[in-house]
Amino acid sequence: MDQGEKTIDQVGEFGFIRSIMKGSVNDPEKLIRSIGDDCAVIGPYEEKVLLITTDLLLEGVHFLPGKIRFRELGAKAVAVNLSDIAAMGGIPRHLFAAIAIPRGMLVEDLKELDAGMKDMCRKHGVNLLGGDTSASHAGLFITLTVVGEADEEGVLYRRGASPGDRIYVTGTLGDSGAGLGLLKGELTGPNEIRERLIAAHNLPVPRVETGRLIAESGLATAMIDLSDGLSSDLGHICEESGVGARIFREHLPLSEALKTLCGANNIDPHELALSGGEDYELLFTVPRNNMDSLENQMKEQGHPVCKIGEIVRGKEARLVSADGTEKEIIPSGFNHFTPESQ
Amino acid sequence: MDQGEKTIDQVGEFGFIRSIMKGSVNDPEKLIRSIGDDCAVIGPYEEKVLLITTDLLLEGVHFLPGKIRFRELGAKAVAVNLSDIAAMGGIPRHLFAAIAIPRGMLVEDLKELDAGMKDMCRKHGVNLLGGDTSASHAGLFITLTVVGEADEEGVLYRRGASPGDRIYVTGTLGDSGAGLGLLKGELTGPNEIRERLIAAHNLPVPRVETGRLIAESGLATAMIDLSDGLSSDLGHICEESGVGARIFREHLPLSEALKTLCGANNIDPHELALSGGEDYELLFTVPRNNMDSLENQMKEQGHPVCKIGEIVRGKEARLVSADGTEKEIIPSGFNHFTPESQ
Incomplete structure (x- = not known):
């Protein structure tokens, strides 16, 4: 059987998935670090660099339904992304959120999720710069992207x-x-x-x-x-x-x-x-x-x-x-x- | 019945969802445009600004299973994000991908999706800077974030x-x-x-x-x-x-x-x-x-x-x-x- 005809769970190699989705550089200008760290690093711009990280949180994979309050979930989703910026010595500045929302989700729960995200943003002076929302046929899917700043010389890899x-x-x-x-x-x-x-x-x-x-x-x-x-x-x-x-x-x-x-x-x-x-x-x-x-x-x-x-x-x-x-x-x-x- | 006890589809107002997830600015430094355009605009850095946009693509909502080849889907997912950068007169530079992959997806299809994304990136000199992948219990979920550059004076809102x-x-x-x-x-x-x-x-x-x-x-x-x-x-x-x-x-x-x-x-x-x-x-x-x-x-x-x-x-x-x-x-x-x- 050709490997291509196998399904992802039959192959079951995380390394394989990683190899498929790993980066490819087509224009190295203003690109300092592509993959292999907590964030990509672009710049420098006026001796500053920008740190960018994306994380995916899926219901049933990264969080367990009913085991975390929505307000905590919102805060945690932001926190884990801020942690990636912290890991390189940067200051988190801007957050982008893409959220697939199950149709059956309570409005109150969605408000709590939103409030939790905003609590954590406020605590760290991070701007929530919108993003994208859609209905989900399945569970709650959250993708957050955070942009941080650091001095070019101060980044830790x-x-x-x-x-x-x-x-x-x-x-x-x-x-x-x-x-x-x-x-x-x-x-x-x-x-x-x-x-x-x-x-x-x-x-x-x-x-x-x-x-x-x-x-x-x-x-x-x-x-x-x-x-x-x-x-x-x-x-x-x-x-x-x-x-x-x-x-x-x-x-x-x-x-x-x-x-x-x-x-x-x-x-x-x-x-x-x-x-x-x-x-x-x-x-x-x-x-x-x-x-x-x-x-x-x-x-x-x-x-x-x-x-x-x-x-x-x-x-x-x-x-x-x-x-x-x-x-x-x-x-x-x-x-x-x-x-x-x- | 309190509105908070209603589900999302009972309220059914897209405007309400948008209002929940809309931006909040906690630190306006180096922030030119938060929401209301195709991209957020941050900077300026050396007379350049960065344009950032996030889009969510869900199986069954944004694309129909079996109606598009995976190679096309990968290319389209990138194209619609590049289009947001184009809409403000910017040059797309870096792409971040967060992908939830159904366990039953064929390895060959995932390779095609990846190849389609990389085709479109190559065509426009865009760097794919990694991101995040996870197994999905439901369909294929793709969130792409693109970072572009433009001259501060040249951005069209x-x-x-x-x-x-x-x-x-x-x-x-x-x-x-x-x-x-x-x-x-x-x-x-x-x-x-x-x-x-x-x-x-x-x-x-x-x-x-x-x-x-x-x-x-x-x-x-x-x-x-x-x-x-x-x-x-x-x-x-x-x-x-x-x-x-x-x-x-x-x-x-x-x-x-x-x-x-x-x-x-x-x-x-x-x-x-x-x-x-x-x-x-x-x-x-x-x-x-x-x-x-x-x-x-x-x-x-x-x-x-x-x-x-x-x-x-x-x-x-x-x-x-x-x-x-x-x-x-x-x-x-x-x-x-x-x-x-x-």
């Missing part, structure tokens, strides 16, 4: 990490993955913890200000946001930079809520921190000589960060435990096209 | 028309609407004509070069592309410019293919020219004193245009027949949310 650089993250990891587990009923926990972790999943905070401070410091070499999970996103840094990494298991920042929940459910919180996904924290690399300056600057500005590992020669990302044992970190990237994934 | 200006269009009108009628089986015709009109519907040509020449001439005052149909799109020019219009029925440019088909099917080709939609020709206005210069310039450059009417005081657009009788032109805009529309 995935490709800048070198052996010897230390690896840092913002915030705590794994909370969002635990929240999803609670929403799906795979985990259980007391109400207070439950609410906090579900909020981490449904209402992530894009690290726009932190990302800008990291980029402006001039002390970091590469950055990415943690959308697919540390195991996958660290892999992107390694691949683009041509390096390997060692992550120290005991250094992964875990919230008390996550530790409590995992204790009660008898699961390892480090696994969620590595592979839970959707934390929307930033991961970045810093040369050894810049470590102290960066840690001090970030602490003084009220944006503490946590060192979790180091960049090494090679290709592999490895997890190092307290007893010195090591194992390879396998990317847990979500493949929408395999029959097993929902 | 919808709002620039004044009483006395003449109204021009490029190409011929109604062919695409006739093609859709043929595809739906509502019209019949001989093969040669059938193929030509269906091609006008499935493979429209964005008037990028013509739009740029019109804008560069400095002789026009307003411009829009004909996506929803002359009756609707002329209405947008009138509304944004605060004027009325008179269109001379006998001046509407009709192809021989359209006239033959309409004769055989006993329908009025002028109706299709006014309300057929999806011609993706340009409509623009020119002050009386610039008419001759513009017509000569466009003819010399191999982009002939056709004068179809004039801008007048007031609000109404009216159709004037050869015998002097007049009637109001009612916008035929497609409402995706009313139960009657498919």
Whole structure:
């Protein structure tokens, strides 16, 4: 059977889909970065560059009907796009929304979705510049495109990490993955913890200000946001930079809520921190000589960060435990096209 | 019953949806035009501005499964976005694609879709800068965002028309609407004509070069592309410019293919020219004193245009027949949310 006669789910290779839809450059003028980072980068214009990112959110794939309030969904849809701008050190400026709306959707729900989007835009001084709406025969489909600005010299790419650089993250990891587990009923926990972790999943905070401070410091070499999970996103840094990494298991920042929940459910919180996904924290690399300056600057500005590992020669990302044992970190990237994934 | 408890199709007002999703400006810096035109306009950057437009194409709403080849669909999806850039006199530069792919789609069809998109990008020197893909539980959903460039002083808006200006269009009108009628089986015709009109519907040509020449001439005052149909799109020019219009029925440019088909099917080709939609020709206005210069310039450059009417005081657009009788032109805009529309 010819491959062309197969259907997408029979082939089931995410890499294949990616290869089909990957970029093609026909005119490189004013184009700095096409693909391979959180955003495309165009310019420079007066020493500024524009960062552009597009994300697709589908009912039943990226969000679960009935598991998130429409106001949260609107805010989250914007937040995940702002996070891509933050990951390169940019300032988000303009948002474009294309929304396919099921005919049976309640007007009140649509208003809440709209209000959630506008809440998040207002919080970050982002303009909602219209877009397109249509009726959907199926579920709710949201595509957002965000345009950000940055100084040409201040943009952080995935490709800048070198052996010897230390690896840092913002915030705590794994909370969002635990929240999803609670929403799906795979985990259980007391109400207070439950609410906090579900909020981490449904209402992530894009690290726009932190990302800008990291980029402006001039002390970091590469950055990415943690959308697919540390195991996958660290892999992107390694691949683009041509390096390997060692992550120290005991250094992964875990919230008390996550530790409590995992204790009660008898699961390892480090696994969620590595592979839970959707934390929307930033991961970045810093040369050894810049470590102290960066840690001090970030602490003084009220944006503490946590060192979790180091960049090494090679290709592999490895997890190092307290007893010195090591194992390879396998990317847990979500493949929408395999029959097993929902 | 509270309006909020109603569903979208019970309210069925396209204007309401538009009002919900309309823009909101939180930081006007480097923002020239938010909504109300074919594109948002940001900048200026070194006397250049960027034009940005987003369009949603849904299976069953914007295209009919089995009625268009995937290669044509890919090309058309790009073309309709390039047309929005053309409508403001800009040069399209970068494309972002977000595509929800049904699991059952043939790999070969996806390759054709991709090839069609890339064909159209190559033809216009546009870079495809990636985007996002996901599995769809329902049909094929395509959202494209195009970024274009223009000189700040050279952009044509919808709002620039004044009483006395003449109204021009490029190409011929109604062919695409006739093609859709043929595809739906509502019209019949001989093969040669059938193929030509269906091609006008499935493979429209964005008037990028013509739009740029019109804008560069400095002789026009307003411009829009004909996506929803002359009756609707002329209405947008009138509304944004605060004027009325008179269109001379006998001046509407009709192809021989359209006239033959309409004769055989006993329908009025002028109706299709006014309300057929999806011609993706340009409509623009020119002050009386610039008419001759513009017509000569466009003819010399191999982009002939056709004068179809004039801008007048007031609000109404009216159709004037050869015998002097007049009637109001009612916008035929497609409402995706009313139960009657498919």
